[in-house]
Amino acid sequence: xxxxxxxxxxxxxxxxxxxxxxxxxxxxxxxxxxxxxxxxxxxxxxxxxxxxxxxxxxxxxxxxxxxxxxxxxxxxxxxxxxxxxxxxxxxxxxxxxxxxxxxxxxxxxxxxxxxxxxxxxxxxxxxxxxxxxxx
Amino acid sequence: xxxxxxxxxxxxxxxxxxxxxxxxxxxxxxxxxxxxxxxxxxxxxxxxxxxxxxxxxxxxxxxxxxxxxxxxxxxxxxxxxxxxxxxxxxxxxxxxxxxxxxxxxxxxxxxxxxxxxxxxxxxxxxxxxxxxxxxxx
Numbered sequence: 001x002x003x004x005x006x007x008x009x010x011x012x013x014x015x016x017x018x019x020x021x022x023x024x025x026x027x028x029x030x031x032x033x034x035x036x037x038x039x040x041x042x043x044x045x046x047x048x049x050x051x052x053x054x055x056x057x058x059x060x061x062x063x064x065x066x067x068x069x070x071x072x073x074x075x076x077x078x079x080x081x082x083x084x085x086x087x088x089x090x091x092x093x094x095x096x097x098x099x100x101x102x103x104x105x106x107x108x109x110x111x112x113x114x115x116x117x118x119x120x121x122x123x124x125x126x127x128x129x130x131x132x133x134x135x
Numbered sequence: 136x137x138x139x140x141x142x143x144x145x146x147x148x149x150x151x152x153x154x155x156x157x158x159x160x161x162x163x164x165x166x167x168x169x170x171x172x173x174x175x176x177x178x179x180x181x182x183x184x185x186x187x188x189x190x191x192x193x194x195x196x197x198x199x200x201x202x203x204x205x206x207x208x209x210x211x212x213x214x215x216x217x218x219x220x221x222x223x224x225x226x227x228x229x230x231x232x233x234x235x236x237x238x239x240x241x242x243x244x245x246x247x248x249x250x251x252x253x254x255x256x257x258x259x260x261x262x263x264x265x266x267x268x269x270x271x272x
Contacts, residue, residue: 046142047196048156049141049142049143049157049158050142050144050152050154050155051142052154052155053155053196108251
């Protein structure tokens with residue numbers, strides 16, 4: 001059986017290959033941007049008989065500081081791109097077995113690009129949905 | 136259990152369990168309805184059971200690793216394979232029946248899916264010969 005904590009940590013490790021991006025395998029109280037926070041949204045059990053596969057839906061919230069709006073958006077755009085050294089999708093899928101802890105994983109979409117309020121501070125953020133198949 | 140959720144179904148192909156790559160299984164048997172209607176049946180059609188046949192439908196999650204599911208299935212194409220299904224798990228017993236039969240592997244689908252989809256094979260094979268229901272291991 002896959003260990004959810006290990007899956008989180010493996011996703012964070014893949015994200016850490018992006019230069020300058022902090023990562024958090026758990027949700028921090030006071031994030032220090034730019035940071036990618038791994039969150040678990042849904043687990044679908046019994047995708048095969050005999051617990052052959054479980055499907056995990058993670059979201060990765062990427063938060064950047066909004067001191068300079070234009071700079072913040074350019075930085076977030078780079079994270080959302082499908083190519084380049086800052087691309088979240090490429091980083092997550094750089095090791096699709098997550099160190100051998102999963103069968104496969106794929107970044108399916110980016111949603112919720114916009115401002116978020118965390119501890120009375122406004123940041124710019126985007127969410128990436130990641131589908132992880134493991135047992 | 137008076138009612139049961141299918142979670143531990145065991146599917147064996149030529150004696151090898153493939154359950155952990157099986158998402159869905161359906162075994163269907165039918166018998167021909169041979170009409171025996173005659174005068175004196177008060178206007179109602181009557182039938183007798185004729186030849187029996189069956190099919191098995193499997194939804195599989197593919198695995199392309201060496202000696203894994205894809206190679207197993209593909210190498211069985213156009214051959215007859217022994218399929219055993221334990222709906223309530225193994226070993227077979229009075230409340231855990233097993234269904235065993237030979238199936239003609241007359242179709243395989245090594246690749247099926249769009250970009251981003253899980254690799255699957257949805258197959259229906261024709262049963263050749265009898266389907267037996269056993270309650271002993």
